[in-house]
Amino acid sequence: MTARFHNICVDCHDPYALAGFWAQVFGCLREARPGDSEVILRPEGDPVLLFLAVPEDKTVKNRLHLDLEPTDRTRAQEVARLIEIGARHVADHTRPDGSGWVVLADPEGNEFCVLRSAAERLQRD
Numbered sequence: 001m002t003a004r005f006h007n008i009c010v011d012c013h014d015p016y017a018l019a020g021f022w023a024q025v026f027g028c029l030r031e032a033r034p035g036d037s038e039v040i041l042r043p044e045g046d047p048v049l050l051f052l053a054v055p056e057d058k059t060v061k062n063r064l065h066l067d068l069e070p071t072d073r074t075r076a077q078e079v080a081r082l083i084e085i086g087a088r089h090v091a092d093h094t095r096p097d098g099s100g101w102v103v104l105a106d107p108e109g110n111e112f113c114v115l116r117s118a119a120e121r122l123q124r125d
Helices: 017-024 075-084 118-124
Strands: 007-012 040-041 049-051 067-069 088-092 102-105 111-114
Touching: 007 017, 017 040, 017 049, 075 088, 075 102, 075 111
Parallel strands: 007 049, 067 111
Antiparallel strands: 040 049, 088 102, 102 111
């Protein structure tokens, strides 16, 4: 027997607001109303994201994070877009050959990485 993803759960203070940020990241709609304690996102082709209200703050580095790959722009363009919609820059691990990643944090401090696009990898490899 095997298992498959049902949801990826994200604990947060304001599920509706945080899901709104991620809905912009993935270009999908929130399935909830303001004040709901659970909000679902169904990005096309990706696992379902479930945002859950919790009372405690995030206090340490994520033990699990998302790696994002831009589909229609460069990594630098995607990083700029994500910062414009509310992400915060954490660290740049881009190597001289273009490989590596950029670490960002969402509005509640959850870290995630932005990798090179497939087109960028083809140009460099």
